[in-house]
Amino acid sequence: MKRPPDEPGQPVAAHAQGTQGILEAVRGGAASVEHGYEIDDETIVLMKEHGTFLVPTLSSALRVPSPEKVPPYLYQKKTLWSQIARDHLEVALSAGVKVALGTDAGVCPHGQNLTELGHLVDLGLRPWQALQAGTANAAELMRLSADLGTLEQGKLADLVVTTKHPFRNIHDLAVPDSIRAVVQGGHVKKDLDEQFAPLAA
Ligand SMILES: [Zn+2]
Helix, strand or coil: CCCCCCCCCCCCEEEECCHHHHHHHHHCCCCEEEECCCCCHHHHHHHHHHCCEEECCHHHHCCCCCCCCCCHHHHHHHHHHHHHHHHHHHHHHHCCCCECCCCCCCCCCCCCCCHHHHHHHHCCCCHHHHHHHHCHHHHHHCCCCCCCCCCCCCCCCCEEEECCCCCCCHHHHHCHHHEEEEEECCEEEEECCCCCHHHHC
16 A cells, blocks of 8 residues: 555554664664663664663563573573663663653563553652653553543543552552553553442442
8 A cells, every 4th residue: 555645654663672673773763662671872862862762661671580490591691681781771761762651561470561650750850750751651662642642631541540659669560459540542441449339320
């Protein structure tokens, strides 16, 4: 199908970890770089110029397996790259690169995806910036801002309800029970306290 001339091309996400791969992805026009563990100053400048999103995927990088459970080479590799990720992403996050939240879903326990928010804050984002990465920024990257990303009239109800205060301790959100309700695309998916029961009646 021929694409209308004013419509931008298909966005590409590059799962790039080493410096050169990240640089090539950004130069090539990728919409986002997932991981970006060895990002350097040159690439940070270029990403800001291009408006490229960084999706740090720290849930993968910081998850070092127990040395008894994996071969020594793998343990050493994970330990090394975990530190590389911390050192480089801390610089990128403080430099103001656009960040969207992602976890490489499947490599960490499902249901604890919001652990990623705490990782982002540990490496320098303010809690509100981490929340923005997981909401408005993620919707922008996915080109879904018309329907998702912020609580606004006319958009789909797509939200979570929590009794925790994310600005006091964002790590609380990593515990599944602290998320009391989930509404996805206008449909109630979880409602531990039956807050939405009157709507369903
Ligand atoms: Zn990946």
